Amino acid sequence: MAPVRLSKLSTLNYRNLAPDTLEFPAGVTGVWGENGAGKTNLLEAAYLALTGRTEAGRLEELVLAGQAEAYVRADVLEGGSLSVQEVGIGRGRRQLKVDGVRTRTGDLPRGSAVLIRPEDSELVFGSPSQRRAYLDSLLGRLSARYAEQLSRYERTVSQRNAALREGQDWALDVWDAPLVTLGRDIMEFRARALVRLEELARHANAELGSRKALDIRLLESTDPASYAQTLHARRAEELARGVTLTGPHRDDLELTLGGLNAGTYASRGEGRTAALSLRYAELQLLSERFGEPPVLLIDDWTAELDPQRRQFLLDLAASVPQAIVTGTEQPPGAQLALQAAAGRFTPQPQRQEEMPA
Ligand SMILES: Nc1ncnc2c1ncn2[C@@H]1O[C@H](COP(=O)(O)OP(=O)(O)OP(=O)(O)O)[C@@H](O)[C@H]1O
Ligand SMILES: [Mg+2]
Incomplete structure (x- = not known):
């Protein structure tokens, strides 16, 4: 398999981006400019066009204020073949097309891009649901079966919650069986994937100069083997509260640095480093799974980072077939x-690399 490469990106009504088509070479593209110029928006648009995914809270945010619809298009090269991926956004919906044919997010190439942003610190300092979203999004890309099981599980949880709210004790027996089967599958898949994920993240965290070892552990609301019993034991409480209280939709990913919970005790920089390590693990896992590194999109390469950590990001960008790196300072060594x-x-003329005296 040849690496996926973004050859052109077109946008229309996407946030503050002027309607345009930009060409990107292989290697590193550096994007620099003052605050508010649109650097983050450009990376976000590239990520959306490559993957069909966005981390924006609401789709409406992506549309230029005052307009009804936005559009992004990626011309994607894979080996010798070119394909065109289009995403239209309007009225809370997204519509995807590959070479003119309507498609779903899950049918786009799943290992084509990784986005690293300063906001990733939220993976460390934010809520359990943010860490779960990271894990589920990554595992869903590594395994189409995981994505499918997870969406069936989530549908089951909401149907079971409806039965709980209506006090339908008898209906719960109907939902418990698929809930347990799907839930166990998800817990087991997470546990297996976490072994390699932790190994990669620990490696990156050490490479990044952290003196504290990073540990990652699943905090599960139930042991997979006793899931059915736990549900049964908590049924009265669940009926009273109208929600399903145990299962993988309630689990957390615990990150510790030197044995202390990172969300509670880490410094800003330590937290950002641990988050960077999680993204590094994501990049490596996708590379291992699909045989080729994704396009790497790095937002704000200097944000909150000391020189060693900045260098790590630049080295990472240089190590993959294609990367786009943004910042208020021009990243050195860009094509x-x-x-x-x-x-x-x-496009700017290249800065001459400084010659040694
Ligand atoms: N839907 C929208 N419609 C119009 N403008 C928007 C929309 N969403 C965001 N913007 C504007 O886009 C501008 C650029 O934002 P962006 O986050 O890309 O800047 P940036 O270059 O990354 O800046 P920084 O260096 O501060 O990170 C902001 O001024 C923001 O207000
Ligand atoms: Mg920005």
């Missing part, structure tokens, strides 16, 4: 430099 201003991106 193409784009200067960002007011939603426009202008």
Whole structure:
């Protein structure tokens, strides 16, 4: 398999980006400019066009204020073949097309891009649901079966919750069986995947100069083997509260640094480093699964990072077939430099590398 490469990105009405088509070479593209220029928006648009996914809270946010619809298009090269991926956003919906044919997110290439952003610190300092979303999104890309089981599980939870709210004790027996079967599968898949994920993240955290060892553990609301019994034991409480209280939709990923919970005790920089380690693990796991590294999108390469950590990001960008790196400072060593201003991106002549005296 040849690596996926973003050859062109077109946007229309996407946040503050001026309607345009930008070409990207293999290697590193550096995008730099002042705050508010549109650098993050550009990476977000590239991620959306490559993967069909977005981490924005609401789809409406992506549409230029005052407009009804936004559009992004990626011309994707894979080996010798070119395909066109289009995403239309309007009225809370997204519509995907590959080479003109309507498709679903799950049918797009699943290992084509990884986005690293300063906001990733939320993986450490934020809520359990943010860590679960990270894990589920990653595992869903590694395994189509996981994505399928998870969505069936989530549907079962909401149907069971409806039965709980209506006090239908008898209906719960109907939902408990699929809940337990699907839930156990999910817990077991997570536990298996976590072994390699932890190994990779620990490695990165040490490479990044952290003196504290990173440990990652699943905090499960039930032991998979006794899931059915736990549900039974907590039924009265669940009926009273109207929600399903045990199962993988309630589990957390516990991150510890030197034995202390990172969310509670880590410094900002330590937290950002641990989050970076999780993204590194994501990049490596997708590379291992699909045989080729994804396009790497790094937002704000200098944010909150000391020189050693910045260098790690630059080295990572240089190690993959294609990367786009943004910042308020121009990242050194880029094949193409784009200067960002007011939603426009202008190619700049390359800075001469400084010659040693
Ligand atoms: N839907 C929208 N419609 C219009 N403008 C928007 C929309 N969403 C975001 N913007 C604007 O886009 C601008 C650029 O945002 P972006 O986050 O890309 O900047 P940036 O270059 O990454 O800046 P920084 O260096 O501060 O991270 C912001 O001024 C923001 O207000
Ligand atoms: Mg930004």
